[in-house]
Amino acid sequence: MVTGLLGLGPVAVVLGLVGLHRTRTRGTRGRGFAITGVVLGVLGTLLAAAGIVAAVLLVRASSSLPSDVASPRDAHVQQLVTGNCLGTLPEPAADGTVDTVQVVPCGQQHAGEVISQFEFAPDAVWPGQQAADARVARSCVLSPEEIEANATVITWAPTQDGWARGDRTGLCIEVLDLAEDV
Template identity: 60%
Template sequence: MAPRPPLEPTAVWSLVTGLLGLGPVALVLAAVALRRVASRHTRGRGLAIAGGVLGMLGTVALAVVGTTLVLTALATRPLPADVPSARSAHAQQLVTGNCLATVPADGPVDSVRVVPCADPHEAQVITEFSFAENAVWPGQQAADARVARACVLDDAEIGAGVRTVTWSPTERSWAKGDRIGLCLAVVDGGGVTGSFLDGSANLP
């Protein structure tokens, strides 16, 4: 009776690394194991195939997680104070100085159109209010009130018809780490050029 072929250790390791979620490692080990099983006439082809399947699934999962993290980082990265060209952005990316083509309707705000302040626009972020990182959610009305208290125009701006709009974190965005409230100077109908921050704003 012929002796039983030895078990290919690389096949075992491909399965182990696949079970541990090390997808790319499991794929490489599975490929190596299949070649060795064929050339050395050892056992373990089934283990190598299982390791390869697990490795493929793990690699896809890692790619999805990596892509999600990159997209999340890009979606929350602060903008420069004055963007060089018009672009869409998430409200959480806005900083003091950003000019908005239009002001979205009342309600939760996600995507906005940010333009260079030299271009005609309807609003500009003029101040930010930062809640403490360890603060407890105060409730929507209290959050709105705190941001509103930091939102002040001078007499000349009020006389020219400028009004304020405040955007504060919602309970949902607060749970995701949002701690910034924004104060916007708004001229209904748009057509403003320049910046309220340096006194260069020209009203229509």
């Protein structure tokens, strides 16, 4: 029971089962403690497993993507890097945020491509939304070839909420004017 209270789930299960076996074979007292140890051990083990799964999912959801993915997938904007191609350009939420996007292999038809990233200093103070947007926009420069191909750039800058969670990356996304190609 003590190991269960200390959060040592698997140890509590094993010791609780040993205790149950001893109370049956030797007729000693402590059956209630043994059962409590097993129950606490099982609960502790389940909570630990849930915590590990949550941590793995969090790390996976926040890790950067490769520059070109092998197959289409949904990703959080914070996972995007230069070279990622977007299947569609999502409509921003009412507050201007974009959370998830569909990333596709660049060899497939796509609506936009991340052409550069702007990194604010990790210790920078929130500059305000207009200043953040302007700073990212100034970093987005198209080549003469991209301009000739009627490409335009849209920018995604961190929002105040994202900034508070540690997001310091702005993205420049090249969008080709497909209407002239039709």
